[in-house]
Amino acid sequence: MASILMAAAEGLPFVKTGGLADVIGSLPAALAEMGHEVKVVLPLYKKIAEKNFQDLTYCASYTVNINYREVPVTIYSQTVGKVAYFFVQHQGYFERDALYGYLDDGERFAYFQKAVIEMLNQLNYWPNIIHCHDWQTGMIPCMVKETHSSDSRYANIKFVYTIHNLLFQGNFGPEMTDSCLGLPYYLLDNGNIRFDGGVSFMKSGILYADKITTVSPTYSQEILTPQYGEHMEAVLNMRRYDLWGIVNGIDTAVWNPNTDPALPYHYNKITMSKGKAQDKAALQKELGLEVNPHVMLVGVVSRLTYQKGFYLMLEKFQELANAPIQLAILGTGEDAIQNAFRDMENQHKGKVCFYRGYNEDLAHRIYAGSDLFLMPSLFEPCGLSQLCSLRYGTLPLVRETGGLKDTVTPYNEFDKTGNGFSFSNYNADEMMNTLNNAINVYYNRPEDWKILQMNAMNKDVSWQNSAEVYNRLYDTLM
Template sequence: MASVLMVASEGLPFVKTGGLADVIGSLPGALADQGNEVKVVLPLYRKIAEKYMNDLYFCCEYTVSINYHEVPVRIWSTMVGPVAFFFVQHQGYFERDSLYGYDDDGERFAYFQKAVIEMFNQLNYWPNIVHCHDWQTAMIPCMVRETHDHDDRYRRLKFVLTLHNMAYQGNFGPEMLDSCLGLPWYLLDNGNVRYDGGISFLKSGILYSDKVTTVSPTYAQEILTPQFGEHLEMVLNMRKYDLWGIVNGIDLSVWNPATDPAIPHHYNKVNLKANKAKDKADLQRELGLEVNPNVMLVGVVSRLTWQKGFYLLMEQLSALAAAPIQLAILGSGEAKIEDAFRNMENEHKGKVCFYRGYNEDLAHRIYAGSDLFLMPSLFEPCGISQLCSMRYGTLPLVRETGGLKDTVTPYNEYDKSGNGFSFSSYNANELMHTLYYAADVYYNRKADWETLQTNAMNTDVSWAKSAATYNQLYNELVNR
């Protein structure tokens, strides 16, 4: 078994903007359950400081060089079950309103990564594996290899980089190479970090890590192609024999219809039919939808962006409004998509509800109270929502891409297998055809629908199998 440090830019239970936080909130515990020593390090954002500062323990203080100045670092820690969490504190860089989206993001996360590298020395903590997540941590392998190779302690570190979404790469101007990262200019000349006239954190991580993983087997193959590789497909093909696709899981203690405190009526496979109907009725009341047990309620919990496939829905708003369904949408994102759903709700009160923003408890109630869950993504590295919906006996309707293809098996009307519905082409007509097909099963083949619900709830969406695969990966590196 291995000693592992997870380095990430967000993680539950402390802070979340996307699926990365769910992974960091549950994968370390699953790895610890299998005998590994797992620690996590995150930036100390304002949201964390405001809520948790009194529970944190001071570890140490030191400085790192950023923009040719020595900048102070303070490290704090706490325990979450068997997992130790470290936090890198710098009020100017991290105690802001949002986690990302600032002009100095490159400098902020260069500082974070430098702070983590020096943290090993300051705490005399030397894990077997440093597991980096996404561009915000992807320069760590490069910086260690290029600037600490004289130190045996650093030379023994093994690096894993997980790609959660290739669309976000951390591309910045070349001046950062020396000023913030402290790296030699020849890395720009030889191409190791160069990208489009500047530097790429993600490209560097792909080249310098010992192993590269992504969050589903299908996405691991997709990113080797120009369609999904986001201009890094050639770099990924250089590392394809070290590229692993390991599907995500979810925390079964959080996502559990039998105990979930956010839903009014608890259920399992035995009393699914009776109590899920009660949750549906309560959700309809809460959202101002017509309380009707017989209409198919379709749920959406998502960022409303081009990636998530909502342009397909915008092509079919009239057909969607005319379909024999109710629609409950929770999310925020592009103004064009938000406006379309807001107008749709105004024109179809009682049939459509659009809740702009995010509400964690309401998300749980939508998973529990909906009959069908819609995820028509253009691309989806793994996806968490389809796993949550299946856990609650809500059948996902997805496009066959990335982790959606790996986790959702389409309904087979002949042998009654499957745990949801899917379509292959990124095409609005194919989406609507599949939606009407699902509606036909819901209204006219009740026994089949109930079988699919049972199949969905029987689907293993835990971290156990994935954690075992990570163990295999870690062991390969440790035993080299």
Template structure:
């Protein structure tokens, strides 16, 4: 069994912008159940400070060098689900309206990573493995080996680096190497951290970690190609023998249709269809949709971005509006897509509803009430929404890419197998044809639809298996 420090830019139950937070909230407790000792560290953002600061334990105050100045660090901790969470506090860097997207992101997360490594020294806590997630933490393996390589305590640590989304890489100017990270320019000259005339946190993580993982087997193969590699495919191919694809799970306690406090009618595999109709009526009333328990309700809970395939949908708005369905969309993202969704609602009152923004409570009710869940992604490292929808007996309709291909088995009308619907090519024609196929099954083949719901709810979407695979990965690292 291993002692592991997870380092991430966000994590539940404290804060969330995407699927990374779900992983940080549910994987560590599952690893603890399997006997590992797991701690997590993340920045102390404004919303976390507002909601949790009074419950935190003050650990230490120390400093790290940024822009040739000693910058103070205040370290706090709290225990949740048998996992120790640490928080790096710097009000100027982290107590802002958003988590990311600022001009000084490179400096902010250089500070965070240096503060994490100095935390080990301050607490005299030396994990066997540091498991870093996404670009916000990509320099940690490099800093450990290049800046602290003289110190045996740092040198003995093994490193795992998980790519949740290769499209966000943390690319910054070369001057940061010296000013913020305290590293020599030779690492730029020899190509180790160089990317497009600057430096890349993501590339550094891929090259310096002992093992690299992605969040599904299919995505781990896709990113070795120019189509999905985001200009890092050559670097990833250098590491392909150390590259593991491990599918995400979900927290099946939080997402449980039998006990979910956010939904009005609870259900299990036996009474799913009857109770889903009751949830549907309640949601229709809540959102102003025409109340009809028998209409096919299509749900969307998503960031509204190009990655999620919404441009495909926009190519087929006439067909969508003509289909015998209702559509409930929850999300925010690109202004163009938001505007189109608002226009759709305005022209189709009672049939289409768009809730702009994010509402965690409402998302539970959409998962529970919908019959079909739409996820036509251009690419999808893993995807969590399709796992949640299956847990609630809502059949996913997805494009066959990344984790969607690994978790959704398309309905085979001859063998009566599958747990959802899927299409292969990034094509609006294929999307709309698959939607109409699903509509036909829903209205005209009731037995098949019932079978699909049962298959979906029988799909193992927990962390149990994946946590076991991470355990094998850690074991392999510790053999060195």
């Protein structure tokens, strides 16, 4: 068994903006259950400091060089279950209202990565593997290999780098090379860290890690092409034989319709019909929709961005409004999408509800109370929402891309297999045809619908299978 340090920019149960946090909240625990020693290191954000500081234990203080000055670092820790979490504290860099989106993000996460590398020395903690996640930790393998190679304690560490979303690459100006990263300029000149004229944290992670993973088998193949490669496909093709696609899971203790504290009524596979009907009625009432057990309720829980495919819905605005369905939409994002959904609600009160913002408990109730869950994504590295909807017996309707293709099996009317509905091309007509097919099955083949619901709830969406694949990956490095 291995000693593994996960380095990431966010993670549950402490802080979350996206799916990365869910992975960091679940994968380490699953690996620890298999016998690995797993630790996680995160920045100590304002949200964590406000909520958890009294529970943290002081570990060490030291400095790292950023912008040619020594900047203090303080390390704290807390253990959750079998996983120890380290936190890198710097008030100026991390105790802000948001996690990302600042002009000095490159400097902030260069500091974080330098702090993590020196933390090993300060704590005399030498993992077998450092598993880095997304651009915010992509420079760690490079900095260790280029500046610590003469120290056998560092030289013996192996690196895994996981791409959660290739769209966000951590690309910054070339001046970062020396001032923040402390790297020689020849690494910029020879192309090792250079991308689009500057420094790319993600490119560095891809080139310097011993193994690269991404969050579904289909996405691992898609990103080798110009359509999905975000201009990084040539770099990825250089490492294609070290690239693994491993689909994410979800925490099935948190996402459990039989115990979920956010639900007014609980159910399992046996009591699903009654329980879902009760949750549906409660959700309709909560959202101001007509309380009607017979109408199909379609749920959406998402960031409202072009990536998520909502412009297909806007193209079919009138057809959706006229369809024999109700819509429950929860999310926030681009103004054009938000305004369109608000208009749809205003024009169709009792049939459409748009909740702008994010509400975790309401999200759980939408997963449980909906009949169908809509995810028409342009691209989707893995996707977690379809896994949650499957767990709650709510049939996902997805576009066949990335992890959506890997986890949702389309309905086959002849042998009654499948756990949802899917369409192939990013096309509003295809989406609408698939939705109309789902509507037809819901109203005219209710027995088939129940079979699909049972198939959905029988799908293993836990971390167990994925953790076993990661285990095999680590074995190749050991």
